[in-house]
Amino acid sequence: MDKHKIYTMPFAKVYPLYVAKAERKGRTKAEVDTIIAWLTGYRQPELDAHIGKQTDFETFLANAPSLNPARASIKGVVCGVRVEEVAEPVMREIRYLDKLIDELARGKAMDKILRSS
Numbered sequence: 048m049d050k051h052k053i054y055t056m057p058f059a060k061v062y063p064l065y066v067a068k069a070e071r072k073g074r075t076k077a078e079v080d081t082i083i084a085w086l087t088g089y090r091q092p093e094l095d096a097h098i099g100k101q102t103d104f105e106t107f108l109a110n111a112p113s114l115n116p117a118r119a120s121i122k123g124v125v126c127g128v129r130v131e132e133v134a135e136p137v138m139r140e141i142r143y144l145d146k147l148i149d150e151l152a153r154g155k156a157m158d159k160i161l162r163s164s
Contacts, residue, residue, distance in 0.1 A: 054105040054137060059098040065148045072152040082147045085161045086140075088113030108140045117162045118143050125149060 053061075066076045083094060088111055097107050108114075118140075122131050125145045133139040150160045 050105070051138065053141060055103050057101040058104050058107040059101050061104065062098055065144075068148060068152050072154065074151050074154075078151055078157060079148065081157065082151060082160060083144070086115055086118055086144055086147065087111035088115070104141060105137050108137060114140070120162050121146050123149075 062079075066079050069075065069079050080091060080094060083089060084091070087108070089097070090112075093112070102110075119131075121143045123129070123146055125142050128142065130139065130142040130146050133142050147160055151157075
């Protein structure tokens with residue numbers, strides 16, 4: 048089976064789309080970075096390095112320092128698919144990130160997005 052093209056797409060190509068989506072709704076790049084850090088464990092210098100190196104999305108997620116165990120509590124629909132029902136692990140991680148960015152753009156509070164309470 049061929050990999051989905053998002054796996055080989057540079058994370059740096061998708062990242063500005065996440066930021067733009069958030070900023071259109073009055074949110075910030077810093078909030079996007081906080082969400083990515085919460086999900087993956089990347090600190091800002093590491094995130095910036097992956098963006099600069101044009102790391103593909105699959106490698107970006109595979110090399111994440113510590114995927115947050117609370118990510119399993121992310122539920123809902125992204126692109127018409129329930130994230131908790133995505134069987135393929137890499138695609139599920141991508142959909143988790145998509146869902147968190149969607150929540151940010153919809154105005155959800157950061158503590159709720161980050162499953163703090």
